[in-house]
Amino acid sequence: MNGLWMILSAAGLMMASGFPAGFGSRQSAAAQRLAAVLMVLGSLTGLSGLAVALFSSGLCAISLPWHLPWGSFSVGLDALSAVFLIPVFIVPALGSVYGLGYWRQTEHLDNGRGLSLFYGLLAGAMVMVVIARDSVLLLIFWEIMALSAFFLAATENEKPEVRLAGWIYLVATHTGTICLLALFALLRQVSGSFTLYAFDAGSLTAGIAATLFILTVIGFGFKAGIMPLHVWLPGAHANAPSHVSAVMSGVMLKMGVYGILRMLTLLPATEMWNGELLLGLGAVTGILGIAFAIGQSDIKRLLAYSSIENIGIITMGIGLAMMGRVLHRVDFILLGLGGALLHVWNHSLFKSLLFLNSGAIMHAVHTRDMNRMGGLAKFMPRTAGLFLLGAVAICGLPPLNGFVSEWLIYLGLFQSVNAGNGMPWPAIGIGAVALALIGALALACFVKIYSTVFLGQPRFASHASPHDPQPFMHYPMFLLAAGCVVLGILPQVGLPLIQQAAAQWMDPAMQENPLPVSLAPVQWISGAALVLIVVSGIAVTIIRKNIRRQPAVSIGTWSCGYAQPTPRMQYTATSFGEMLVKRFSWALRPRTRQPVITEPFPSKSGFSTTVPDTVLDRIVLPFVRYAGHRMMKLRLLQQGRISIYLLYILIILLFLLCWESLGIGR
Amino acid sequence: MTNIFIHIALLLIMPPLLLGVINKTKALFAGRRGPPVLQLYYDLIKLARKGVVISQVTTWVFTAAPVITLTAIMLAGLMVPMGPFQSPVAFTGDLILFAYLLALSRFFTTTAALDTGSAFEGMGAAREVTFACLSEPALFFALLVLAKMSGSLVLTNMLHAPLAAGSQASAASLVLVAGGLFILLLAENSRIPVDDPNTHLELTMIHEVMVLDHSGPLLGIILYGAAVKLFVLSAVLLHIVFPFQSGSALLDWSLFVLEMLLTAVAVGVVESVMARLQMRNVQHLLIAAILLCGFGFVLLMR
Numbered sequence: 001m002n003g004l005w006m007i008l009s010a011a012g013l014m015m016a017s018g019f020p021a022g023f024g025s026r027q028s029a030a031a032q033r034l035a036a037v038l039m040v041l042g043s044l045t046g047l048s049g050l051a052v053a054l055f056s057s058g059l060c061a062i063s064l065p066w067h068l069p070w071g072s073f074s075v076g077l078d079a080l081s082a083v084f085l086i087p088v089f090i091v092p093a094l095g096s097v098y099g100l101g102y103w104r105q106t107e108h109l110d111n112g113r114g115l116s117l118f119y120g121l122l123a124g125a126m127v128m129v130v131i132a133r134d135s136v137l138l139l140i141f142w143e144i145m146a147l148s149a150f151f152l153a154a155t156e157n158e159k160p161e162v163r164l165a166g167w168i169y170l171v172a173t174h175t176g177t178i179c180l181l182a183l184f185a186l187l188r189q190v191s192g193s194f195t196l197y198a199f200d201a202g203s204l205t206a207g208i209a210a211t212l213f214i215l216t217v218i219g220f221g222f223k224a225g226i227m228p229l230h231v232w233l234p235g236a237h238a239n240a241p242s243h244v245s246a247v248m249s250g251v252m253l254k255m256g257v258y259g260i261l262r263m264l265t266l267l268p269a270t271e272m273w274n275g276e277l278l279l280g281l282g283a284v285t286g287i288l289g290i291a292f293a294i295g296q297s298d299i300k301r302l303l304a305y306s307s308i309e310n311i312g313i314i315t316m317g318i319g320l321a322m323m324g325r326v327l328h329r330v331d332f333i334l335l336g337l338g339g340a341l342l343h344v345w346n347h348s349l350f351k352s353l354l355f356l357n358s359g360a361i362m363h364a365v366h367t368r369d370m371n372r373m374g375g376l377a378k379f380m381p382r383t384a385g386l387f388l389l390g391a392v393a394i395c396g397l398p399p400l401n402g403f404v405s406e407w408l409i410y411l412g413l414f415q416s417v418n419a420g421n422g423m424p425w426p427a428i429g430i431g432a433v434a435l436a437l438i439g440a441l442a443l444a445c446f447v448k449i450y451s452t453v454f455l456g457q458p459r460f461a462s463h464a465s466p467h468d469p470q471p472f473m474h475y476p477m478f479l480l481a482a483g484c485v486v487l488g489i490l491p492q493v494g495l496p497l498i499q500q501a502a503a504q505w506m507d508p509a510m511q512e513n514p515l516p517v518s519l520a521p522v523q524w525i526s527g528a529a530l531v532l533i534v535v536s537g538i539a540v541t542i543i544r545k546n547i548r549r550q551p552a553v554s555i556g557t558w559s560c561g562y563a564q565p566t567p568r569m570q571y572t573a574t575s576f577g578e579m580l581v582k583r584f585s586w587a588l589r590p591r592t593r594q595p596v597i598t599e600p601f602p603s604k605s606g607f608s609t610t611v612p613d614t615v616l617d618r619i620v621l622p623f624v625r626y627a628g629h630r631m632m633k634l635r636l637l638q639q640g641r642i643s644i645y646l647l648y649i650l651i652i653l654l655f656l657l658c659w660e661s662l663g664i665g666r
Numbered sequence: 667m668t669n670i671f672i673h674i675a676l677l678l679i680m681p682p683l684l685l686g687v688i689n690k691t692k693a694l695f696a697g698r699r700g701p702p703v704l705q706l707y708y709d710l711i712k713l714a715r716k717g718v719v720i721s722q723v724t725t726w727v728f729t730a731a732p733v734i735t736l737t738a739i740m741l742a743g744l745m746v747p748m749g750p751f752q753s754p755v756a757f758t759g760d761l762i763l764f765a766y767l768l769a770l771s772r773f774f775t776t777t778a779a780l781d782t783g784s785a786f787e788g789m790g791a792a793r794e795v796t797f798a799c800l801s802e803p804a805l806f807f808a809l810l811v812l813a814k815m816s817g818s819l820v821l822t823n824m825l826h827a828p829l830a831a832g833s834q835a836s837a838a839s840l841v842l843v844a845g846g847l848f849i850l851l852l853a854e855n856s857r858i859p860v861d862d863p864n865t866h867l868e869l870t871m872i873h874e875v876m877v878l879d880h881s882g883p884l885l886g887i888i889l890y891g892a893a894v895k896l897f898v899l900s901a902v903l904l905h906i907v908f909p910f911q912s913g914s915a916l917l918d919w920s921l922f923v924l925e926m927l928l929t930a931v932a933v934g935v936v937e938s939v940m941a942r943l944q945m946r947n948v949q950h951l952l953i954a955a956i957l958l959c960g961f962g963f964v965l966l967m968r
Contacts, residue, residue, distance in 0.1 A: 375783070377725045384725070388777075397770045398763060410762045417814040426967045429814075433806045436765070440802035443769055444795035447776045451791070456783030457723055524757040528741065532767075536737040540730045547718045547729065547883060557721040557782040558879055571780065571788025579796040583949075 003053025004060050004077050007085070007131060010046030013038055014092070015124030018117030021105070026113060032105040035116040036096040039123065043093035046127065050085055053077050054497070061133060071136025071194045075128075079501035080265070083341050084130045084258045087348035090483075091250045092123035094476035095243035095352070101472035102359050103241050111155045115241065122148035122247065129255055135184035135194045142180065142255075146173040146223075149252060152244045153236040165235030168616070172232035176222030183215035183263070191266075201268040209267060213274055216263040217281075224256025226315060227285040230308050231616040234292075237304035238368065242359025245300060249307040250352035254344050257314055261337075264318070265504055269325035276427060278319030283434035286312025290441040291584040294448065294577040295611030298368045299358050302449055303351065306394065309438060310347045314340045316431055317409045323428070325505055331519055335412030337502040338495070338520075343405035345494060346487060350393040350402060353480040357387045360473055361453060364466030370449065370573040375458035379466040384454040386477050391446040393484045396439055399529030401487035404522070410435060411520055441580070448576045457567035489529045491522050574609060581611060589614050669751045672919055677743045680923070681893035682706035684900070684930040688857075691934025706893065713886030721879055723783045731778030732884050735771040736891040742767040743898040747822045749922035750829060750911040756822040761809050764821055765802070768854070771891070772798055779876035790875035793945070797860070797872070800952035801850050807959035808843045808850075814966055815840075825902065828909040839962035844906045846958035851903055851933075853952060855896040858937040860948050900929045 017038035024031035053060060061076035077085075096119060105112030125145035132138035150173070154166030184194065190208055191199040201209075218229065225233045233253075237245045264274075289308030296302040317340030324332025358368075360383050365373055377384035393400035413435065416428035468474065487494060559565040581590050588611050595605035637648075686703035693700020702708075720728065745760045747753040776791035813819055815836050816827035828840055853860040856873030863874060877888050908925050912918055943951060 375723070377727075381725075388727070392770075392773065395769070395773060396766065397773060398766055403763075403766060407759060407762050407766075411759045411819065414759075414761075414810070414813055414819050417810065418817055426963075429810045429963070429967075432810060433803045436802045436806040437799060439766070439769065440795075440799040443773055444799065447773060447780070447791065447795055451777055451780030451788075455725065455727065455777070455781045456788075520759060521757045524755075524760070525763070528755075528763055532737060532741060535741075536730075536734045539733045539737060543733050543883065543887070544726075544729050547720075555719065555721065557723050557784045559784055560786060560878075565784075567783070569785045570783050571785055571792060576780075576788060576792045579792055580799065583796070583799075 003049045003051070003056065004062055004075065004131070006049025006052060007046050007077065007127065008062070008075065010042045010049060010089070011124045011127035011131075013042030013045060013124075014127065015121050017042065017096075017120035017123075018113075018115075019120075021113050021116045024113070026109045027106050029104065029106050032100060032112065032116055035120060036100055039096040039120060040093045042124070043089040046085065046089040050077075050082055050089070054082060068136070071134045073137060074133045074195060075131040075137070076133040077131055078504070079497060080258075080261060080504060081130045083344065083498060083501045084254060085127065087251050087254060087345060088123065088126045088130060091348055091352045091480075092119070092126075092247050094479060095119075095247050095356070098243045098246075098356050098359070098473050098476045099241070101470045102243055102363070110158075114151065115155055115244075118148040118151040119244065119247075121145075122152060122252070126251060126255055130258055133196045135187065135196055138196065139177070139180060139184065143177065145252065145255065146177065149173075149236075149248060153240040153248070155241055155244070156239070159239075161235075162239040165232075165239045169232040169236040172222055172229070176219050176229075179215050179219030179222075180259075183212060183219050186212060186215070187266075196262060196266065198266055201266065204268055206271070209271070212263070212267055213271075216260055216267070217278070220256040220259035220263070222256070224253050224260065224315075225285075225308050225311050226256075226281055227288055227308065227312070228615045228619075230285070230289070231613060231620050233308060234296075234301045234304040234613060235616075237307070237355075238298055238300040242300070242355050242362065245304070245358075246352040246355035249304065249355060250348040253307060253311060254348065257311070257318075257340075257344060260318065264322065269322060269505075272323065272326050275319045275322030275324075275326065278315055278322055279427070279431050280319070282312045282315030282317075282319055283431060283438075284312070285309070285315060286438040287434060287441065288584075288587055290438055290445055291580070291588060292611060292613070294441065294445045295581045295584075295588050295590060297370050297573045297610075299361065299370050299373075299449065299453065300355070300368055302370075302445070303354055303358060306442070306445060307347070307351055309442065310343065310351065310394075313406065313409065313435065313438065314343050314347070316340075316435065317343065317412065320409070320412050320428065320431070321502070321505060328507065329415075330506060331415045332412055333505050334499065334502050335408050335415065335520060337505055338498050339405050339408030339412060341498045341501055342408060342487075342491065342494065343402075346393070346401040346405050346484070349480050349483045349487070350390045350400075353386065353390040353477055353484065354394065356473070356477050356480070357383060357390065360469040360477075363469060363473075365460050367460070370452045372460050373453045373458075374456045374460070374567065374570065375454070376466060377454040380468040382468050382474065383477075386481050387454065388450055389481050389484060391450045393488070395443045395446050397443075398525070399488050399532045401484045401491070403529075404488060404491040404525060406435065406439070407525065408520055415519075444577070444580060448573055452571075452573040452576065456570045459567050459570070459572075489526055489533070491525065495522065578609075581609075587614060589618065669915065670754045673748055673751065673754055674744075676748060676923070677740070677894065677897065680926065681897040682710065682890065684896055684926065685893055687927055687930035688934040688937065691931050692938050695935070695938035706889065710886045710890055713889070714883050716882040718882035718884060721782050724781045724879075727774070728778050728781040728879075729884060731774035731781075732880065732887040732891065734774045736887050736894070738767040738771040738774075739891050739894050739898065743894060743901075745821050746898050746901045747825055747905070748901050749904075749918045749925075750826065751915075751918070753822045756820050758819050761813070761819060761821045761824065765805060765809070768895075769798075769802075771895075775873075775876055778880075782879045784879065786875050787878055790872050790878075793872045794876065797853060797948060797952055800949060800956060801853055804846050804850055804952070804955040804959045807956065807963045808847055811839055811843050811959065811962045811966055814963075825905040828906050829911055836966060839965040840906055842958045842962035842965065844903065846955040846962065847899075847903045847906065849951060849955035849958070851896075851899045852936065853948075853955070854899055855892065857933055859940045859943045859951065862942045896933075897926070900926055904929065 017035045021031035021035050063074040066073040125141045128141035150170050153169055156162045188194055222229045286309050289305050289312055293302045293305035317336045320336030321333045393402040396402040396406040413428050413432040590609050590611045592609040594607045685706045690700050690703055742764050744755045745753050745764050776794050779787040779791040812824040816824045861872040904925050
């Protein structure tokens with residue numbers, strides 16, 4: 001119980017962290033430091049509260065007096081909430097420390113204070129979302145979270161593209177909220193209360209259960225960024241300050257995942273198609289997400305699309321676990337959900353690391369266009385090393401953490417081959433092939449980003465002198481990278497909690513026969529990771545030492561005899577991805593502008609190609625424009641006078657009153 | 667224990683021999699005498715004693731990558747059983763680690779290529795990662811077929827399944843998978859018809875163009891690593907093509923070595939009778955690999 005109180009106070013501390021700055025002067029550096037200190041304090045309180053709760057009792061709940069007409073202030077903590085609380089406590093605190101160097105209030109007079117304020121609100125609200133056990137309470141903090149994220153994403157609102165991205169996000173998040181309102185209202189109808197505790201779900205008709213499921217996937221899927229609900233994600237992530245992008249991608253997307261998991265825990269699991277739908281959605285989200293990422297040349301848009309891909313992987317794991325619930329398969333649940341939850345942690349580590357890193361890069365070269373970067377490893381070696389580590393981790397390669405979670409999901413998908421007849425094992429098996437394709441594409445994507453940003457020769461103006469960022473920006477990245485290594489070598493430290501969370505999806509009957517260790521022998525992975533690191537570390541050291549002893553000549557790259565190669569001749573980000581973009585052009589729809597050569601001596605011209613978001617540009621925006629055009633007639637009602645609007649409300653209320661008193665509704 | 671020693675010894679020593687056999691076969695077809703079968707060993711010894719020329723553009727990735735690549739491939743080689751024997755490393759789920767260790771080696775090979783900032787090597791790296799997006803699904807279809815046949819997720823058991831099976835039901839899909847894996851073997855090891863290991867036209871190559879700037883011991887490590895990769899992937903294929911077992915350990919090991927040399931001859935024959943495909947047609951060959959392995963999967967799940 002004490003642990004939960006500590007977590008509540010941590011949420012309070014985080015939400016309040018930006019308020020003192022609001023009373024300070026616009027250029028006060030102290031106010032920003034105070035906000036960061038409060039954030040770190042809040043996160044430490046929360047983490048220790050979590051430790052207290054987990055080591056004492058595990059499950060606990062608090063209900064406080066509440067004066068609103070509906071709902072109640074009830075919060076609780078179980079293994080599922082605990083799994084999601086850990087990134088919520090770690091990433092925003094590290095981000096606020098990073099912000100001390102990245103977004104100094106003394107340099108951002110217009111938006112520095114607002115940023116601190118909404119950053120704290122976002123972090124605290126996410127804590128509350130995860131522990132809320134009442135749907136009204138959850139919705140309140142969901143909205144605080146969503147709106148804070150809007151103000152954060154629109155921090156630089158003097159730029160038109162930032163405003164546009166912000167509006168798209170706002171519309172998307174509220175479309176999701178409408179579904180959530182409907183979801184919780186319907187849930188109240190069938191369960192009799194707003195609380196988010198298990199109810200007798202057996203009495204639900206198939207239609208109601210299906211409606212609840214669909215509303216859950218759409219409502220929370222908007223936040224998680226499941227395709228095709230991802231339209232807001234690339235723009236908002238790209239245009240927000242980098243530490244905000246890190247929090248949005250590393251943590252806030254996971255709130256959508258959490259919502260889906262929380263609701264699926266309550267809903268009955270009898271329909272096979274639920275799991276199949278999630279597995280299919282996950283596969284499509286993963287493949288197309290990373291394909292779009294390969295097409296990008298804006299470093300932060302690329303990272304945002306890669307987040308969509310990772311959400312796809314997580315969704316595949318959840319889908320597998322849902323099938324396991326229907327089929328009463330312990331292995332599907334533990335490997336699928338376990339892998340998905342571990343991937344939630346892993347993604348929050350390496351994606352935050354990469355977004356913070358992209359901030360350091362942008363500070364150095366003042367652009368997000370990768371085609372204007374290159375050779376940065378020479379100027380900022382520590383940043384380059386950290387980025388390489390994050391890139392290896394996010395590709396799911398051994399010996400880092402990304403491999404472990406993907407390995408678990410793979411094992412779950414491969415378990416399908418042991419299924420008896422009548423099982424949907426082909427569908428699940430094809431899931432493994434889809435995951436393999438995602439892996440290969442992710443590798444292409446991150447080889448591209450690391451190489452075009454850090455390797456080769458600089459493509460930017462030679463007078464710029466980029467350098468490693470200052471310690472405040474550097475240490476948070478270092479800690480995140482350390483997390484990637486630790487979870488890669490010793491996933492055992494996190495697996496008990498994750499297994500406990502996954503066990504919530506098992507019937508009591510299934511819990512009686514615990515998981516055989518042979519299902520996923522993690523100790524072998526630890527061993528392999530260790531061998532890989534130690535052996536290649538030693539070998540690299542020996543080789544590098546020995547080749548230095550020999551008389552080595554140092555010259556430029558061999559360019560097949562051409563005498564004057566220039567940096568512009570290198571493969572750029574766009575050219576590296578060109579073959580894959582072409583292969584996926586049916587979905588990516590790249591826009592190419594190429595010169596037509598007619599004269600014998602053509603004048604100077606240019607070639608450019610971009611990959612805009614197909615769903616946003618070809619479906620959503622045209623539809624919105626069409627609808628806006630068609631609904632012009634409704635403008636009659638909208639005159640811009642508040643008194644008229646109040647009149648509308650009065651008329652509707654009177655109408656409802658009559659309706660109620662006449663008893664028409666009954 | 668003895669078998670593990672033999673496994674490791676073969677993995678360390680035999681790979682360069684395969685390339686010698688391939689080149690000898692090609693020479694025979696062309697009516698030349700060809701280089702000695704042990705030529706690659708001589709080359710490796712010579713390269714190990716040479717100095718290194720390193721471009722100023724490169725970073726530490728350039729020198730580290732060949733070593734990391736070789737380590738990853740060696741580790742993968744420890745998981746693949748040779749002949750009817752157990753592999754030194756075997757655990758549930760090692761098939762995924764095997765596939766991802768190959769991916770790790772690809773990551774560092776391509777990164778080192780791009781480290782030089784050369785347009786040629788960038789071209790090779792782009793091709794390598796693009797074609798991998800086609801070969802990876804084929805590999806996983808093949809793994810699914812083997813997992814389904816053996817009911818196991820241990821690479822050793824999976825690859826020994828054709829030996830134990832003897833059922834006609836799975837024979838058809840095994841034939842298809844064998845075809846698919848042979849294409850993968852050629853593609854992953856940059857042999858004709860996907861890639862030409864001999865040409866000096868950098869524009870037409872994949873693997874060779876990526877290592878254009880490496881020299882001395884680093885080039886030696888790369889050549890040796892490529893040979894080991896050929897050896898390991900051939901060992902995988904052999905289980906499906908020659909599922910025989912005599913019972914005597916000595917006979918089985920000699921049989922394995924013989925089969926391995928025959929694979930090298932087969933690769934040499936393919937290289938001699940075919941021309942390298944145009945770059946834009948390579949994808950169709952790899953799609954054929956996906957089709958073969960995918961239909962193998964479909965046949966098995968009837």
